[in-house]
Amino acid sequence: MATITGFQGKQWVAGTKDYDEYDYSYSYSTYGDKRLHPALIIQPNSVDDIVTAVKYAKKANIAIAVRTGGHQYSGASSTYAPNIQLDLKHTFKTDADRQMFEKDGRSLVRTSVSWSLLEFNDWLGSKSCFVPHGQCIGVHLGGHVQTGGYGQLGRSFGLLGDHVLSLEIVDHNGDVKEITKQNAPEMFFAILGGSPGNLGVLTHFTVEVHNDGDYGGFSKEQGGPRGLKAIHLYHPDTVKRLLKILVEMSDNPDYPRNYDLCISVLSSDFPILKWFKHSNRDAIDHHFREDHPEIYGEDDRPLWPRTIVVFAQWVPLGPDDVCDMSWFEKLNHGALWGEVEENVMSKMTSKWLFRAEREFELPYIKRTYFTKSNTLGKDGWVDWVTARVDEIIDPVFNNCWLSCQFQCFGGKNSKFTTNADNGTAYSWRDSSMCATTDCFYAEEARQTAADWQYINDHQGVGQDGIFSKQDRRVLWGSWGDFDFDKVWSCYHEDREKYERVMEVRKKADPDGVFTPNSFCVKRADREIRTQL
Known part of the structure; x- marks a missing residue:
């Protein structure tokens, strides 16, 4: 494939020395069992470059896959020859690409899609503001906002996408448009949770943010928000105890909105200090060297054991709110490291x-x-999932490593719940809990990992499932069958909603410019052009 004439940014053609030497891990994403090799990887310098690329692709009858960070390891935001990989990771990163302003008494931020969560969070913190978003620093805002922006503040403040007011896109004709709930409600709906990356190239968006001063405590006695980040040594009994606290929360529809809780379980060798800010690492390291020297080995390099990490938060939402400190004490009990801190939200x-x-x-x-x-609780899920986790995490030399995360989202007071029907397409807003169980493996242990997940699927989910009677998945955690038209019911609640997004796609992508693979909502009355 030739490079695009008039394109001012960087271009890497498959099969050339530059393409092979430039280490784009996402250009080799695994899509099912296939490796994806785009014919051309491009990194635009501007909106004009994106317009040029879209017009080129449309004329050449090929498709564009859009990525901003490359955190979608399953390949759902990548593609294969003869298509193009459009990389926006570095495109929009000037002062003009993140600006804060006031309008109608609200604090708004216009941001580009190119910022990572770490960069965006740090910048908002410098403005004494915050907004809910995810937890992985490698995630960038473009894919994140289109798939929801799930994170630790899910119950107390909802999703990142719930705060979006406008979206700036390059459409299939190469036209630049601003999409709002008022001027294009169907397009606004579909972009935010309908079929991410398949309706246009999102470049910037505007969100309403929260100010620290509004959640800093309504009295001296009440104090400000509180948070706990605690490390426990792994033991099945500790997993059970902590998950029971989480289940008490998720099983109670009246649980106050103020509380957010996430519990992670990690196999050994995970560099746990990387989950902490530099300012905390020295203190934690000193504590572990004093109390647990066995971690460091003969060469003084830490070999981290299997661990459980607790993320817990309370935020005052009104003058009558009182923090239940015993909740934090139970979560922190027996931890290797952990302390409840009072802090500003940002x-x-x-x-x-x-x-x-x-x-x-x-x-x-x-x-x-x-x-x-x-x-x-009464169905016995805690005992079941603890046993499932222990089957992989307990054997030391099985060549499998787990990263599990369990988080409460629901309850009738939760903003994740009450933000349903807000003009976005994010699904499963009546859910109570989210469970992620990622099993990493050495190549010789792939079948072990596959067999383990097979049992999880068949015992945990389905008509007799101990976790869920319905197969409910999220777009950011996509896996399995990548023909979206076969598995749409796992990602969207009903046929009516799916067909609604199909109609939007029919208009937004009539020629398949944004159909780089089969993991997208089908265009109404049209077949997907390219199948794997």
Whole structure:
């Protein structure tokens, strides 16, 4: 394939020395069992470059896949020859690409899609503001906002996408448009959770943000928000105890909105200090050297054991709110390290970031499921999932490593719940809990990982599932069958919604410019052009 004439940014053609030497891990994403090799990888300098690329692709009858960060390891935002990989990771990163302003008494931020969560969070913190978003620093805003922006503040403040007011895109004709709920409600709906990356090239968006001063405590006695980040040594009994606290929360539809809780379980060798800010690392390191020298070995390099990490938060939402400190005490009991801190929200949100690009540098079999169950406690889910986790995490030399995350989202007071029907297409807003179980493996243990996930699927999900009676997945955690038209019911609640997004796609992508693979909502009355 030739390069694009008139394109001012960088271009890498497949099969050339520059393409092979430039290490784009996402250009070799695994899509099912296939490796994806775009015919051309391009990195635009401007909106004009994007317009040029879109017009080129349309004329050449090929498709464009859009990525902003490359965190979608399954390949759903990548493609294969003869198509083009459009990389926006570095395109919009000037002062003009993130600006804060006031309008109608609200604090708004116009931001580009190219900022990472770490960069965006740090910048908002410098303005004493915050907004809910995810926890992985390698995620960038473009894909993140289109798939929801799930994170630690899900119950207290909802999703990042719930705060979006306008979207700036380059459409299939190469025209630049601003999309709002008022001027294009169907397009606004579909971009935010309908079929991410398949309706146009998102370049910038505007969100309403929260100010620290509005959540800093309504009295001296009440105090400000509180947060806990605690490390426990792995033991099945500790997993059970902590998950029971989480289930008490998710099974109670009346649980106050103020509280957010996420529990992670990690196999050994995970560099746990990377999940902490530099300012905390020396203190934690000193503590572990004093109390647990066995971690450091003969060469003084830490070999981290299997661990459980607790992320817990409370925020005052009104003058009558009182923090239940016993809740934090139960979560912190027996921890290797952990302390409840009182902090401003913009500083608190930075504590929830995972400061590592990826858990383990290995292939993995991913699962992320939602449930709407309020009977996990009496159904025995805690005992079941603890046993499932222990089957992989307890053997030391099975060549499999787990990264599991369990988080409560639901309840009738939760903003994740009450923000349903807000003009976005994000699904499963009646869910109570989200469970992610990613099993990384060495190549010789792939079947072990696959067999383990097979049992999880068949015992945990389905008509008799102990976790969920319905297969509920999220777009950011996509896996399995990548023909979206076959599995749409796992990602969208009903046929009516799916067909609604199909109609939007028919108009937004009539020629398949934004159909680089089969993991997208089908265009109404048209077949997907390119199948794997």
